[in-house]
Amino acid sequence: MEIKRTTLNKLHQSNKAKFVEFAGYEMPIQYSKGIIEEHKFTRTHSGIFDVSHMGQLFIFGDKSLTEELEKIFPLDLKNLKQNCSKYSFLMNEDAGIYDDLIITKIEEGYLIILNAACKDKDFEILSNLLGSKFKMSLDNNRSLIAIQGPKSVEILNSIINGVDRLNFMTGNWFDYDNQKLFVTRSGYTGEDGFEISISNDKAEKFVENLIEKGAQLIGLGARDTLRLEAGLCLYGHELDINKTPVEANLRWAISKSRLLNGGFIGSKKIMNQLQDGANQIRVGIKPEGRLIAREKTKIYNDTDKQIGEITSGTFGPSVNGPIAMGYVDREFSNVDTKILLEVRGKKYPANICALPFYKKNYVKGVN
């Protein structure tokens, strides 16, 4: 299959990106400064991320659309206000996760942001579930740009006046160069920031505007260290079809009202697991010393019994040390539990720790 490229590919090239294949796309893993500098720049200033490989699914319909979507997603969509966003997941009957996503109520419908590797399958699943009653499109004519970090609000507001009035997890349409952009105050780095859905023909100019104002392009490498420090899940690592939201410790993302009566796909399994407890739970892990425990590292207790496995592990530049997430048997999931990690044939001590590793700076209650 031929590798796909986003609209911004040429801009990445001219900014000396190193590319990797990610979900069928040629994407920048880093630029010339490297992952650690890019990571720190995002934490202290403002980083631009091309996330155009992600799916932008628009679904339009009347009130019955909300009813149909409530049969799929564990959200109180009836009470979700227009332009408000929620983190959620698409599940099977066993509450296994097909994808994690952000859904935003827009005028006459919903915008759902999907993972690149999952988007085509998600579209198929949702098409089958919803039938032909609603207009659905995975929009390939739009790019998706994230701008993240403490200076992002000032930079973006100087280009699109008014975005500073958005609260976290809300969005709206704004004008830019005679076009409508959809901007949400959200992101996946643990920083304040925005995601901008923009038509492909304006995307390059828009990013160049952001760079002129002092923001810098950041690759997928730093995106991964940033999200891991923020304790956020990455599909294919912490989440997959064999994991449920309860196991992934994402109960907070399920609307309380929906837990009472269920009625969404996977609800039985979720309610059972909430009552009985899941066998394994996602936790934060800090190796002692500088040792890095990568994905698939086996986790043991002090009597040499395997109790779990790492799903993501790296060096956290802002934490200035190694960090990881993984799944362990529930009895070992309490903070400060001592565990052992097997790396290159030797066992090294580590501790279960609270998430996130790095404290968030989200903006709430602007207006």
Added chain:
Amino acid sequence: MSEVKFSKEHEWITLEGDVATIGITKHATEMLGDIVFAELPEKGSNVEKDGTAGVVESTKAASDVYTPVSGEVVDTNQSIVDDPSKINEDPEGGAWFFKLKIKDSSELDSLMNKEQYDKFAKETSS
């Protein structure tokens, strides 16, 4: 001190008497990216030509470090373990990895000189 030689695994080596100093090349560090962890062989241990003699990890992945010659480890550079970013800063100078008392200096004969290595590095990275 002898001419610097290079291995296909991107290590450099210099020889002073029968003691070799070994590190990884600048080209290797550029391919690895930011190095955040280094593990060195134990002093007093013996390592075999082309065998593993350490590990470096970048933010992206772990890579083995090989020794281009056989010998006994007589010294290791603790400063790169304490601050692995030094490997990116000065890979072919202060950030050497370990010193070996070598057994057979003819093992260096098959290694590349600088010109050959630069050509090799250019060909293999493109």
